[in-house]
Amino acid sequence: MNSKLDRRKKYTRMALKQSLIKLLKEKSISSITVKEICELADINRSTFYAHYLDHFDLLDKIEEEIIQDMAGYLNQCTYDKDEGDLQLIERLLEYFTSKQEVCQVLLDENTDTNFQKKVITFAHQAFMQNWKAVHTLDPKLSVYISTFIISGSIDVIRKWLNNGMDKPPKEMAEVITKLIKSGFSGCL
Structure with missing residues (x-):
């Protein structure tokens, strides 16, 4: 029963x-x-x-479920010491691919949800824990750099989703990683 x-x-x-x-x-x-x-x-x-409680509560539960599911998905992975940054981004993109419709709707710039803020918070935590280069920076500077990198990466991911994921996750992960590393090179 x-x-x-x-x-x-x-x-x-x-x-x-x-x-x-x-x-x-x-x-x-x-x-x-x-x-x-x-x-x-x-x-x-x-x-x-x-x-x-209401439709806002339903939306909040959807957003929280996606964030928790994404965290679980990323935590299942073991990352190669030298390729960890690329692998982390690739896994994130694979996750977005598996949840394309809901992620595309929630990340749409015209959708008034808190999802993007939640993704930014989640990504910032993952970034600070996993991105090797960030530990070589002045802590005060790393907050600005991570904000810039995460916001830019989310916009790239949004564009990719809106373009029908026209490139495979691995290729997009390489593009994002190159952009991040080139941004870091000016700060080191």
């Missing part, structure tokens, strides 16, 4: 998430109503409220 309820809950949440993502392709979160989400998902409003 419990597994049947769990499957129903999972299905309901999946349907609501997919409906919100579909609506976000057309309009901003502030223009979307719970009623629209429920109609698209073919779910009662009372069922919606059994899972989420």
